[in-house]
Amino acid sequence: MKIEKPRGTRDFSMEEMSERDYVENTVAGVFKAYGYGKIKTPTFEHMDLFTMKSGDEISTHMYAFEDKKGRKMCLRPEETASVCRMFSETLRTLPKPLKLYYFDSMFRYEEPQKGRYREFWQLGLELIGPKGPESDAEVISVAYDSLKKLGCEFRLEIGHLGIVKGLLADKDIPEDLQRKSISCIDKNDAEGLRKITSEPLLFELIALKGGKEVIAKAEETLKDSKKAIAALIELKEILAYLDAVGVEYTLNLGVARGLEYYTGMVFEIRVPDLGAQSQICGGGRYDNLIELFSGLSVPAVGFAFGFDRVAEALEMQGVNKKERTKEIIVAPVSPDMKKEAMKIASDLRKTHSVEYDLMDRKLGKILEYAGEKGASHVVIVGRKDYSDGMVTVRDMTSGEQKTVKIKEIEEVLK
Numbered sequence: 001m002k003i004e005k006p007r008g009t010r011d012f013s014m015e016e017m018s019e020r021d022y023v024e025n026t027v028a029g030v031f032k033a034y035g036y037g038k039i040k041t042p043t044f045e046h047m048d049l050f051t052m053k054s055g056d057e058i059s060t061h062m063y064a065f066e067d068k069k070g071r072k073m074c075l076r077p078e079e080t081a082s083v084c085r086m087f088s089e090t091l092r093t094l095p096k097p098l099k100l101y102y103f104d105s106m107f108r109y110e111e112p113q114k115g116r117y118r119e120f121w122q123l124g125l126e127l128i129g130p131k132g133p134e135s136d137a138e139v140i141s142v143a144y145d146s147l148k149k150l151g152c153e154f155r156l157e158i159g160h161l162g163i164v165k166g167l168l169a170d171k172d173i174p175e176d177l178q179r180k181s182i183s184c185i186d187k188n189d190a191e192g193l194r195k196i197t198s199e200p201l202l203f204e205l206i207a208l209k210g211g212k213e214v215i216a217k218a219e220e221t222l223k224d225s226k227k228a229i230a231a232l233i234e235l236k237e238i239l240a241y242l243d244a245v246g247v248e249y250t251l252n253l254g255v256a257r258g259l260e261y262y263t264g265m266v267f268e269i270r271v272p273d274l275g276a277q278s279q280i281c282g283g284g285r286y287d288n289l290i291e292l293f294s295g296l297s298v299p300a301v302g303f304a305f306g307f308d309r310v311a312e313a314l315e316m317q318g319v320n321k322k323e324r325t326k327e328i329i330v331a332p333v334s335p336d337m338k339k340e341a342m343k344i345a346s347d348l349r350k351t352h353s354v355e356y357d358l359m360d361r362k363l364g365k366i367l368e369y370a371g372e373k374g375a376s377h378v379v380i381v382g383r384k385d386y387s388d389g390m391v392t393v394r395d396m397t398s399g400e401q402k403t404v405k406i407k408e409i410e411e412v413l414k
């Protein structure tokens with residue numbers, strides 16, 4: 001019986017994992033430089049965790065099941081809600097700000113296509129505690145710096161849901177219709193939106209995209225809406241911090257986000273070359289989600305990279321992202337040298353990645369294999385050399401060979 005992997009899942013080869021490890025480690029390095037620490041949450045959670053506030057978009061795409069006791073569970077479709085639950089259960093007494101990051105697989109029952117999978121990875125972070133515009137700006141900077149560090153070309157778009165919600169509230173649109181409107185804006189569903197409201201200022205507002213000039217236009221559009229103007233002022237403050245650290249961005253007041261828990265600044269990062277699934281990152285401020293689980297009013301802001309899409313963007317842009325470990329192969333060239341060669345391999349492993357030839361091959365075949373694997377050096381252990389306290393080291397790039405004292409192998413490998 002032939003069994004294939006489930007639709008929308010992938011196997012990753014060693015080569016692919018080496019590339020993915022490089023991306024993960026580079027981004028995690030930036031997260032840590034900003035003071036974030038890694039956490040883990042369970043792969044499955046009680047379904048209510050995600051149906052309470054994540055929104056229809058996620059709820060309809062969940063891998064949901066009943067466990068043996070009939071409890072409704074699901075594989076996590078995202079991790080922000082899990083982090084808020086974890087905070088409420090175990091981290092609430094820790095000093096603020098709390099800076100947490102995760103790298104985990106998420107599960108969404110969507111129609112698979114390039115860049116969209118049923119199991120995919122997110123590398124994300126949550127900043128819990130602070131509320132000021134500098135915290136929004138700092139979170140955006142972490143995402144920006146991470147992609148710069150990887151050498152990725154991208155477009156950062158920033159909006160503010162407080163502006164859209166403020167306008168809708170000032171136009172007396174009730175909460176549930178505000179939510180529906182935002183979902184339509186997210187899906188680019190102008191017709192659906194028109195069925196809820198035909199407010200021309202809203203359509204004007206969400207079409208505002210571009211540089212700083214957008215702010216002046218928005219001020220004009222929103223001049224009679226107090227709540228929207230207050231949110232616009234906050235957005236201006238966030239932008240001032242981003243300008244101070246040199247983050248380049250586009251304003252897009254039509255960024256709405258598919259998840260329901262956002263309350264303020266929202267942002268998305270796109271790599272247009274990726275086609276339909278061009279969004280490689282999404283995030284924003286969500287000040288009411290923790291309260292839902294703990295009763296404590298604690299503001300928070302965060303984002304998640306769609307890790308697979310980031311890796312695909314780098315591939316497409318030809319960015320070299322291999323984790324280059326300098327690999328050395330130790331080859332005994334006579335059967336009575338196996339233990340001696342193994343000892344040499346074992347000593348070198350303290351400082352290098354070393355493979356001892358386990359296939360009992362002739363030297364020619366070992367060198368062929370070393371070439372295919374991209375090894376940097378082969379250490380050849382022969383009986384005659386060894387009895388003089390020597391081995392031969394072959395540089396696989398230049399093809400040069402040197403016979404050196406065993407104690408001095410390290411010097412040659414440098």
Ligand code: HAM
Nearest residue numbers: 078080115116117120279280281282283302303304306
């Ligand atoms: P999200 O926009 O739903 O936000 O997902 C974040 C990223 O995950 C997306 O920008 C996209 O790159 C990637 N992604 C989503 N679905 C798929 C899929 N089916 N296949 C491949 N990649 C996918 C969140 O999940 C929020 N929890 C982000 C956040 C953290 N907001 C605040 N903190």
